[in-house]
Amino acid sequence: MSSAAPRPIAMFDSGFGGLTVARALIDLAPNEDLVYFGDTGRYPYGPRPHDEVRRYAHQITEWMVEAHDPKLVVVACNTATAVALDELQARFDVPVIGVVKPGLSAVLAVTDTDRVGVVGTVGTIASGAYQRAAAEVAPHIELTCAACPGFVEFVERGETDSEQVRVLAQRLLAPIADAKVDALLLGCTHYPFLARTIADVMGRDVVLVSSADETAFAVSSALAASGLEADGGRTGRHTFVSSGDIETFARLGRWLLGPELDTVIAYRWDLA
Numbered sequence: 001m002s003s004a005a006p007r008p009i010a011m012f013d014s015g016f017g018g019l020t021v022a023r024a025l026i027d028l029a030p031n032e033d034l035v036y037f038g039d040t041g042r043y044p045y046g047p048r049p050h051d052e053v054r055r056y057a058h059q060i061t062e063w064m065v066e067a068h069d070p071k072l073v074v075v076a077c078n079t080a081t082a083v084a085l086d087e088l089q090a091r092f093d094v095p096v097i098g099v100v101k102p103g104l105s106a107v108l109a110v111t112d113t114d115r116v117g118v119v120g121t122v123g124t125i126a127s128g129a130y131q132r133a134a135a136e137v138a139p140h141i142e143l144t145c146a147a148c149p150g151f152v153e154f155v156e157r158g159e160t161d162s163e164q165v166r167v168l169a170q171r172l173l174a175p176i177a178d179a180k181v182d183a184l185l186l187g188c189t190h191y192p193f194l195a196r197t198i199a200d201v202m203g204r205d206v207v208l209v210s211s212a213d214e215t216a217f218a219v220s221s222a223l224a225a226s227g228l229e230a231d232g233g234r235t236g237r238h239t240f241v242s243s244g245d246i247e248t249f250a251r252l253g254r255w256l257l258g259p260e261l262d263t264v265i266a267y268r269w270d271l272a
């Protein structure tokens with residue numbers, strides 16, 4: 001038997017948001033090695049032109065493939081999934097999984113009324129990715145989408161439950177509340193960190209859904225289908241890389257993800 005380390009799963013986001021997906025994956029597949037890249041030096045992605053986000057997604061995937069030889073790449077960012085997933089899947093030999101389809105499946109599984117909301121960044125909502133995916137798989141649903149500019153910045157500052165974020169949420173979520181949805185997809189991987197505030201604003205009759213668990217299931221089924229799962233008896237190694245301030249990433253990231261986020265490796269785009 002070879003004792004070579006198994007190939008890791010690579011995952012990236014603009015910052016801390018993808019840690020919601022990382023948490024779900026670590027819980028579901030604790031034996032897998034994971035390399036997480038948080039592009040905190042260049043967040044937020046949501047307000048950037050689509051071409052710029054596409055370029056970042058290509059750069060990060062290229063670096064991860066070259067430096068870590070992953071067996072699968074997870075785009076743990078709705079904005080990057082919305083604008084770049086198809087291109088990444090076409091360009092790289094390694095399988096690339098995004099968060100839009102898993103998120104949509106998760107919200108469709110819980111709605112009773114078929115009135116569903118999706119909140120995301122300006123980039124995600126403007127891309128029409130959710131609207132197109134819903135029209136394809138569930139044309140009967142009534143979908144209400146709303147962009148929530150500013151939410152990501154609150155999370156990146158570690159401010160997940162303040163009066164300011166509550167006031168902003170009340171304003172931005174008003175169209176979703178007016179549409180009388182019974183299920184709301186948090187279509188930005190940062191937003192589950194604001195779940196308490198969003199739940200208070202939406203009320204008890206609206207089920208909040210994140211794409212994290214469903215994406216983790218999609219990863220684990222893809223690995224099982226291709227026979228690429230790591231051995232069961234081992235504990236996976238988790239590596240975290242940030243293009244921003246690594247001390248902040250370690251402190252805030254550990255608070256958001258948990259003890260697996262220990263040390264953080266610095267990556268500098270200007271030295272790449």
Ligand code: DGL
Nearest residue numbers: 014017045046078079189
């Ligand atoms: N967490 C990301 C998403 O799911 C990116 C948010 C951002 O950087 O604006 O869209």
